[in-house]
Amino acid sequence: MELTLKRTRMDDDVCAVARALDIIGDWWSLLIVRDALSGLRRFGEFQRSLGAAKNILTVRLKALTAQGILEQVPASDGSAYLEYVVTEKGRALAPVIVALGQWGDSFLFEPGEARSLPVDAQSRRPLKVQIQAADGRDVGLDQVVVTRPDGLAPAA
Amino acid sequence: MELTLKRTRMDDDVCAVARALDIIGDWWSLLIVRDALSGLRRFGEFQRSLGAAKNILTVRLKALTAQGILEQVPASDGSAYLEYVVTEKGRALAPVIVALGQWGDSFLFEPGEARSLPVDAQSRRPLKVQIQAADGRDVGLDQVVVTRPDGLAPAA
Numbered sequence: 001m002e003l004t005l006k007r008t009r010m011d012d013d014v015c016a017v018a019r020a021l022d023i024i025g026d027w028w029s030l031l032i033v034r035d036a037l038s039g040l041r042r043f044g045e046f047q048r049s050l051g052a053a054k055n056i057l058t059v060r061l062k063a064l065t066a067q068g069i070l071e072q073v074p075a076s077d078g079s080a081y082l083e084y085v086v087t088e089k090g091r092a093l094a095p096v097i098v099a100l101g102q103w104g105d106s107f108l109f110e111p112g113e114a115r116s117l118p119v120d121a122q123s124r125r126p127l128k129v130q131i132q133a134a135d136g137r138d139v140g141l142d143q144v145v146v147t148r149p150d151g152l153a154p155a156a
Numbered sequence: 157m158e159l160t161l162k163r164t165r166m167d168d169d170v171c172a173v174a175r176a177l178d179i180i181g182d183w184w185s186l187l188i189v190r191d192a193l194s195g196l197r198r199f200g201e202f203q204r205s206l207g208a209a210k211n212i213l214t215v216r217l218k219a220l221t222a223q224g225i226l227e228q229v230p231a232s233d234g235s236a237y238l239e240y241v242v243t244e245k246g247r248a249l250a251p252v253i254v255a256l257g258q259w260g261d262s263f264l265f266e267p268g269e270a271r272s273l274p275v276d277a278q279s280r281r282p283l284k285v286q287i288q289a290a291d292g293r294d295v296g297l298d299q300v301v302v303t304r305p306d307g308l309a310p311a312a
Binding site for chain 1: 166167170171172173174175176177178179181182183186187190191193194195224245247248249250251252253254255256257258259260261262263264265270271272273274275276277278279280281282283284285286287288289290295297298299300301302303
């Protein structure tokens with residue numbers, strides 16, 4: 001059973017994670033960006049890939065364009081169609097998508113089960129993300145702390 | 157205007173990104189994991205932090221526990237309450253959260269606007285994620301390709 005979840009606006013939240021999720025926190029949006037990063041450009045291509053209803057896809061594409069994550073460009077074949085390509089802001093979501101793929105790969109497949117993953121354009125080998133400190137030092141998962149948006153210390 | 161989006165099951169999708177989003181692709185779930193990584197453990201703490209209705213929070217916490225992302229442990233103060241802590245599988249979502257924070261920090265705040273971000277437990281400085289190839293080589297954003305789940309080549 002899936003409850004319909006009330007959507008609270010978080011676009012002025014002090015937490016950068018919350019503010020990001022406010023924009024791309026439904027999975028249609030991230031899957032559209034995934035498909036754009038895989039080279040899809042046309043409405044019909046996204047629709048076939050995602051199996052999404054036209055009205056849902058239209059709303060999502062408009063929102064992603066309004067947010068500057070996708071932009072519309074003239075069709076590459078010279079036809080009258082418009083196509084969607086990722087902007088710099090959209091391409092900057094690649095680490096989120098790679099991190100999701102890494103997590104899915106690690107925990108959500110049976111051994112040997114076929115899977116698709118974000119890959120390096122050159123080697124076609126799977127990509128991963130490494131958490132780093134501001135100085136470039138690698139940081140372990142157990143060293144990640146998310147500061148409290150409200151500035152309160154946890155109860156501990 | 158926010159349409160109610162039809163939720164399609166993707167838990168058997170061949171794409172690791174899609175399968176991951178099927179589990180943690182609504183933002184309540186990732187914000188709960190964010191809060192657990194910040195040290196929150198109790199139902200009331202999550203409720204105050206998220207401003208979520210009790211029934212929504214209950215459903216989400218149960219789902220995250222059933223998925224093995226959180227686990228219930230006896231209260232740290234010896235009381236009869238149960239507390240929630242992240243498992244290894246939950247902590248492995250840290251790169252997703254750090255990547256979201258990095259993106260939000262880069263694109264969703266005005267210069268000088270107050271913000272909270274994932275930080276290094278030691279230095280308390282902001283963290284970032286770096287995309288790497290399987291051999292540890294840093295990979296630029298423009299080298300990220302998501303393979304087509306259906307094996308089809310993009311139209312281009």
